[in-house]
Amino acid sequence: MRVYLIRHSEPTYQQITAAGLTGFGRELGGLTDRGIMLAQQCAQQPLFAQVQLILSSPYTRALQTALEIVRFNDIPLKVELGLHEWLPDDTGSRTDTDEQAATAYKLYRQHAGKRSTASPLPYESAAEMKARVLATLNKYAASYDYIACVTHGEVMRQFGDQKDVGYCGVRVITID
Known part of the structure; x- marks a missing residue:
């Protein structure tokens, strides 16, 4: 199977920061106006003539990117948890602050x-991330x-x- 991994478009975190959200709350950020435009341009690529299914990370920036692609192409969309971004806290609680997440990424x-x-x-290792994504795609x-x-840059x-x-x-x- 051929898989086209597509990085989400340009995100904004202004609303998230204003709301004081941390941890998983940071993943609720949508796209900038420029990000929407980039996603619409991406949707025009000829590769989508072959694509039978679009999978998306559940994070808002990825879903909004996938939405713009689906709007221009008649392709079914499924949300897959396993396509989410790298985790700075893989305990499942993700109560880290932005500073802790930045420190985890620096260590990573x-x-x-x-x-x-x-x-x-307790950040997610690269091997764990790749195994998670492969299990999803398989x-x-x-x-x-x-x-x-x-999906996301670190996944790609x-x-x-x-x-x-x-x-x-x-x-x-x-x-394969």
Whole structure:
């Protein structure tokens, strides 16, 4: 199965910051006006002529990007929890502050995506993230030839050269 990984479009966190949300609340940020425009441009790509299904991370910025793609293409959409962004706190409670999340990401990057048992923060390792995403995608491999997945930059880094992908950027992978 060919998978088009698509990074969500440009987000805004103004409302989230004004509301004082932290932890998982930070994931409720939608797109900027420019982000909506970028998603609409992404939706015009010829690759969508082949796509049989669009999967999306449940985070608002990914869902809003997927919505713009679906508006221009007659393709079914499914939300998949396993396509969410890297977790700075993989305990499931995600009560971290923005500063703790930034520290966790700094540790994650310093240790090349690995987390030792001595780590002061319980962030998700790169291997755990990649396994989570592959488990999600593998559910579709027997039924589809081409799917698109609207997901996140750090997720996409696990499937390629580790370079950042721009908003609405596409990375193609194959799932056997």
